[in-house]
Amino acid sequence: MGRVAQGDGEALAELHRRIGRHVYAVAYHLLRHREEAEEIVQDTFARVARGAGSYHPELGSPRAFIYTVARNAALSQLRARGARPVTVDPGELPPDHLEAPATDLETRVAVQSAVEHLKGGDQTLILDAFFDGLSHPEIAAKRHLPLGTVKSRLRRALQAMRERLEGT
Structure with a gap:
C-alpha cells in the first residue's frame, strides 16, 4: 500500500492481480449484477489508488482495507438504485471468481472461527452488518434494539474478532 500511495502503478496492478477476483466476488455478492460488479472493481481500485495514503496498517490488512472500499x-450503488443487498448462495457466484489461493482460504477459516467465537447476538449483528450490508439503523430496527446498543455491540464484537485474529 505504501508503494501505491507513492503512485506506483505496478504495485496497484499487482494488488489487482492478487485480489481483483475476490473484490469482484464481494461486489457481486451484494449487487447480483455482473456489469455493476465489474464497475465496482474498477471504481474500488481507482479509489484505492487515490486514497492509499489514508490506509493505516494498525487498523487492518491491505486486503481488508480494499474489501471495505x-x-x-x-x-452506495445499491442505495442509489433504491435496492437492498441480496444474500447469495456461494453456488450462485460465477465459478471463475470462486477459486481462492490457500492464503485466502486460511483467512476465511480464521475469520469464520473468530465470528463463531462471538456471543450469539453479536454474531447476528456482525452478519447483518457485513454480510447482509445493513446499516446500523436498519439493524436496530430489524433486531428491535436501540441504535446505541447496536453500535456498541458491533464495536465490541469487532474488537473481540481483532484480538482473536491477532492471536492466529
Missing part, C-alpha cells in the same frame, strides 16, 4: 462502493 469495495463493500462501501457496492452498498
